Amino acid sequence: MIRENRLYDELSIGDTESVKRVCTANDLFVFAHASGNLNPLHIPDEEDKDRTEAVAPSMWVGALISSVLGNVLPGPGTLYRSQSLRFLDRVHVGDELTITVSVKDKLPNSVVVMDTKVTGRGGETVAEGVAEVLAPERKVRIDMEELPEIVLQRHQHFDHYIHLCEGLEPLVTAVVAPEEKESLGGALLAARHSLIRPILIGSEPLIRQAALDAGEDLGPYEIIDIPDHVAAAGRAVELVHEGYAGAIMKGHLHTSDLLHQVLKSKGGLRTSRRMSHAFVMDVPGLDHPLIISDAAINIMPDLVTKVDITQSAIDVALALGIEKPKVGVLSAVETVNPQIPSTLDAAALSKMSDRGQIKGGVVDGPLAMDNAMDAEAATTKGVTGLVAGHAEVLIVPNLEAGNMLAKQLAFVSGADAAGIALGASVPIILTSRADGEKARLASCAIAVLYRFWQENGVPVGSRLAEAAE
Secondary structure (H helix, E strand, O other): OEEEOOOHHHOOOOOEEEEEEEOOHHHHHHHHHHHOOOOHHHOOOOOOOOOOOOEOOHHHHHHHHHHHHHHOOOOOOOEEEEEOOEEOOOOEOOOEEEEEEEEEEEEOOOEEEEEEEEEOOOOOEEEEEEEEEEOOOOOOEEEOOOOOOOOOOOOHHHHHHHHHOOOOOOEEEEEEOOOOHHHHHHHHHHHHOOOEEEEEEEOHHHHHHHHHHHOOOOOOOEEEEOOOHHHHHHHHHHHHHOOOOOEEEEOOOOHHHHHHHHOOOOOOOEOOOOOEEEEEEEOOOOOOOEEEEOOOOOOOOOHHHHHHHHHHHHHHHHHOOOOOOEEEEEOOOOOOOOOOHHHHHHHHHHHHHHOOOOOOOEEEEEEOHHHHHOHHHHHHOOOOOOOOOOOOEEEOOOHHHHHHHHHHHHHOOOOEEEEEEEOEOOOEEOOOOOOOHHHHHHHHHHHHHHHHHHHHOOOHHHHHHHHHO
């Protein structure tokens, strides 16, 4: 939108302009960062979805007046001299406000006196006052769309998954080799949030030293002293067979040592499905979680393996409450090209989904990354369908592509990544030493939600909705 200002001589007493604005949680977070005002009354509690009483700071309301003066009347080039304000009511997230400014008087030296008022949805006055401004000195036209977008580093999807686990029994989890403070700390953090009940398997002296390094108390937790990592992983698998553990969590050992025991033909946790890995990404600015598979286990999967990878990724999405996951099968281009094998696999997966060989989601491919994630890019390239521009699950051609994509989102775009291995009889929680606390908690929460879905056939959210009815 192009705005043109009004000079002193173009203003008349009584000139009035109004702008409407809805208060959002983002507004309050941005204002808190910009102002440094961290009063908890002004910051929404995203973990308590029923909480609506966060109060907008009064000076945020006042700033809305300056936006109308600077953008509309008199417009670009306006400078404040003074502003008086009386605050008569409070504003909450979701309230629609009307901000009105009127020319009250014109004084010498380009000074303009403005009546200013902010009213709520019902017409009640929220704030009122008088501003003195210097009118613009020259004509200016600005494009209101040019301001760079702010992407908030918020991870509301992970917060939601952790919240969904409240009230569920902690998932008994065999933690293999938690022998340094990061891996041990992640397990105990999840235990404090009642997500898991950890059984610590590994070298007891190293585990206790890790607890000492991290300042943790091991009193409430069971420790099984098995120094050898392969043997410790084997004992974790046995606990699952004994019905004592419902998940396994990787500690400070090589992933291959853990998976060797999980994938044993005799005594392992194999199912009919090929084991694969999924990253669940909480990407700032994206209004849905993004699942990327497989970025950690299958190096160069063939079509048969990709069928299992795709089905497992869909299952995770279903467990997280996505009703009909939109799955984009990635390649470098969005057309089938026999010289690019991944496009052939993508086309086959798409048709297999149409024929019911892959269930529970909508699968389309090949798609390039741009037209999988951006609706405008898909439209520009003429790519149509339910998935184009709206993918919630991305199936990558190989491990290298998936790993690079996931790490780009994490280390460049500020995403958090939760990792889980699928295809065994129980979820395998895979965390990294580079993971932050939220990612570690989310990995455990996703395992809890996935295990609930395995056992009940419906996501936790559906059960909660039924209970509410």
